[in-house]
Amino acid sequence: MNRTRNPLWRTFVELRGNPRACVRTEPLWGLSMALVLPYASVFMLALGLHDQQIGFLATVAMLSQVVFGLAGGIITDRLGRRATTAWFDVIAWVIPCLLWAFAENFWFFLAASLVNGALQVTQNSWDCLMVEDAERGQLTRIYSLVKVAADCSALFAPLAAVLVAQLGLEPAVRILYINAAVVMTAKIVWLYLWSRETRQGRVRMAATRGQSVWRLLAGYRGALGLLLRSRGSLLALAVAALTAAVTLVNATFWQVVASQHLHVPDALLPFFPMVRSVLSVIFFFTLIPLLTTAVDLRRATL
Numbered sequence: 001m002n003r004t005r006n007p008l009w010r011t012f013v014e015l016r017g018n019p020r021a022c023v024r025t026e027p028l029w030g031l032s033m034a035l036v037l038p039y040a041s042v043f044m045l046a047l048g049l050h051d052q053q054i055g056f057l058a059t060v061a062m063l064s065q066v067v068f069g070l071a072g073g074i075i076t077d078r079l080g081r082r083a084t085t086a087w088f089d090v091i092a093w094v095i096p097c098l099l100w101a102f103a104e105n106f107w108f109f110l111a112a113s114l115v116n117g118a119l120q121v122t123q124n125s126w127d128c129l130m131v132e133d134a135e136r137g138q139l140t141r142i143y144s145l146v147k148v149a150a151d152c153s154a155l156f157a158p159l160a161a162v163l164v165a166q167l168g169l170e171p172a173v174r175i176l177y178i179n180a181a182v183v184m185t186a187k188i189v190w191l192y193l194w195s196r197e198t199r200q201g202r203v204r205m206a207a208t209r210g211q212s213v214w215r216l217l218a219g220y221r222g223a224l225g226l227l228l229r230s231r232g233s234l235l236a237l238a239v240a241a242l243t244a245a246v247t248l249v250n251a252t253f254w255q256v257v258a259s260q261h262l263h264v265p266d267a268l269l270p271f272f273p274m275v276r277s278v279l280s281v282i283f284f285f286t287l288i289p290l291l292t293t294a295v296d297l298r299r300a301t302l
């Protein structure tokens with residue numbers, strides 16, 4: 001593969017400023033949360049939780065995300081993209097990881113699920129931080145690089161598998177959660193030091209300074225009216241809700257089914273998402289560029 005001709009490689013090399021900071025710190029996700037997430041549900045089972053409790057926790061986590069998501073725009077405008085991303089990454093990931101690492105019963109997991117919902121705030125602020133000062137023509141490739149970084153994180157799965165095989169599920173997962181808290185902290189600090197507040201972020205911070213939270217919340221009424229009057233937006237919202245529900249159920253119970261019903265050894269659980277991610281990365285750097293080039297050539301001949 002010619003790296004100089006591949007658009008993703010070229011974009012990766014040419015990125016500057018906040019987009020570079022966001023893209024190049026994203027692989028640390030693979031050394032933190034990606035190592036432990038394949039074991040999350042079976043870890044709960046090992047500590048004595050039941051399927052119904054796991055489902056309840058997933059529901060609580062989703063409702064928490066809805067609440068934090070509604071407040072995410074206001075928080076991001078008030079604090080700025082950079083500070084919001086840093087503070088709420090700590091709230092959404094570092095604190096829950098420590099709760100999970102030292103969990104003894106259902107209540108630890110409930111507290112972690114409630115706090116973990118703050119990920120919707122940092123998802124909003126992180127997206128703004130990454131793209132607001134980026135060149136418009138690079139946006140698709142920037143998000144593609146983020147997707148590739150997330151997929152590449154699955155390549156570290158054998159590390160978790162070895163740890164589980166050597167130490168057993170419960171002690172290994174506790175270690176992985178502590179590792180996730182440490183690595184995520186490093187990611188947060190690194191991103192904060194590498195990034196700068198966006199131009200739009202400074203504008204919104206100035207515009208919202210001195211305004212009450214209630215007044216800012218009132219701004220949602222206009223957006224809600226536009227949403228309700230748009231059939232396309234309602235359809236997109238319905239599709240997004242169904243997709244989120246399916247993703248939630250799959251992410252929560254696939255591990256349980258594989259481990260308890262298909263009798264897949266715990267150490268092998270991360271290899272299934274790893275294979276899927278490897279195939280995704282291969283397609284991103286081979287098939288997708290070829291298809292894009294073919295479409296561009298076809299348009300040029302019309």
